[in-house]
Amino acid sequence: MKSKRISWISAFWLSPMLLLGVACSPLMKGNIHMDFKNYEAAVASYRQAIESNPDDWEARQKLGIAYLKTERPQQAAAEFTRALKGNPHDPVSTYHLSEAYLQMGQRRQAIEILRQYRNPQHPDLEEEIRKQVTLMEFSETIQAARKALAEERSLKPGEIGQGTIAVFYFKDTSPDHSLRYLQKAMAALIMTDLAKVSALQVLERLQVHFLLAEMQLGQTGIVDAANAPRMGHLLGAENLVVGVISAGSLNVQASIASTSRQNIIGSVSAQSKLEEFYKLQKEIVYNLLKVLKVPFTPQEEQIFSKYHTKELQAVVYFGQGLEAFDVGQWTEAAEFFRKAEEIDPDFELARMYRGACPGGSAPGVAALGQMTAMDSLTTLSAAVAAIGASGSSAGGTGDGPGDPGPVAAGGISVSW
Secondary structure: OHHHHHHHHHHHHHHHHHHOOOOOOHHHHHHHHHHOOOHHHHHHHHHHHHHHOOOOHHHHHHHHHHHHHOOOHHHHHHHHHHHHHHOOOOHHHHHHHHHHHHHOOOHHHHHHHHHOOOOOOOHHHHHHHHHHHHHHHHHHHHHHHHHHHHOHHHOOHHHOEEEEEEEEEEEEOOOOOOOHHHHHHHHHHHHHHHOOOOOOEEOOHHHHHHHHHHOOOOOOOOOOOOOHHHHHHHHOEEEEEEEEEEOOOEEEEEEEEEOOOOEEEEEEEEEEOHHHHHHHHHHHHHHHHHHHOOOOOHHHHHHHOOOOOOOHHHHHHHHHHHHHHHOOOHHHHHHHHHHHHHHOOOOHHHHHHHHHOOOOOOOOHHHHOOOOHHHHHHHHHHHHHHHHHOOOOOOOOOOOOOOOOOOOOOOOOOOO
C-alpha cells in the first residue's frame, strides 16, 4: 500500500510539471502517462526516449508494455526482444515477451521463451520460472492432444515433416514386470540422445504421453506397430519408434514405423547384462540412426554418445519419477529424481526433472487440463513476485496481469 501511495504522490507532483512545461525526460513522461493509463501518449514518449538513445533497454521494455496495453503484440515482442539484448537476464522483458506471444496465439513459442530464461545471479528466480513452465507445458500439451483427436479426420499426411520422430514407451514383457520402470526411462534416454542430432525433430515426451492418456492408453502407454501410423498422424511425426523390453538378460527390440507409408521400415535389437543397460541404450540409438540414414556430426556424436548414468538403480528411480511426474504427483516425483541424483550426481536428466517439479501445492493434471496459458502466466507473475518480496532482486520491475500495485525488486509486476 505504501508503494502505491508513493506512486500516486509522484504522479500528483509530476503531472503539473508536464502541464507547465518543466523539463522532464521522455522516459519520465512515458511513466507518468502509463500511471494515468494514457497509453498512446506513453508510446510516443518512449519512442522519443529511444530516438535519443537506441540502446536504452529500459525504454524499450516499457514501450513494449505500452504496446501490449494497446493490443499491438507483434510490436511489443520486437521491443522486448531488443530490450533483452541489452539486459539478457531481465525477467520483466522475458515475462512480457512470453505474454506477447500468447496474445498472438503462439503458445508454444511463449513457453519456449520462458524455458530459455537464465539468471546465474538469481538461481531461485530461474528455478521458479522453470517450475511454472512445467505447468504451462502440461496445460498446453493436454489441450493440444485433445485438439488433435477432435480434428483427426481433417489432418493431412502431407503436413507431417519427414525428419520428425516420436519414441514411445517400451513394453515390459517380463513375467513379473520387473522392468516396468525402464519402460519410460529407456524411451526418455533414447529420445534425449536423438534430440542432439540436428537432422531430426524429436517430439517431446509429454506430447506422446498426453496423447496416449487422452486415448485412454495412459495406463500402459504402449503402442505397437499396428496402431503406430495413427499415432504418428495425430502427433505429426513421420517416424515412430515402438518396442519391447524383456528379461533374462536385458533384451530390447524396436521397430521403426512410417506414418506416410503405414508400414515398418526397419527393426533394431540389442542385448546386454541388466547392469550394463547403458551400453544397450546407446547401441539402440546408433542402430536407429543407421536405419533412418540420418547423418550426424562428430560434435553431435560426442554429446549423444555420453552415458547418462551407469547406475541401474538411478535409472529405476528416474523411471519411478517419470511415472509420478506424468500424473502430477510433484512431491513424489521430486523425491524419486532426488534419489536418482543422489546415487549418481552426474545424472543430468534426473537433476533437470527434479528442478522442473512444481511444489506440492501446484495444480494437478485434471486442473491443468482446464487452465489457459494466460492463467499460468498470471500464476508465474505471483510466484516470481513472492521471490522478489522475500528479498531477491532480479533486476527490474514489470507488469503482471491483475496486479495493480508495484512489488519489491525482483517481482514481475508494476503499477501499470
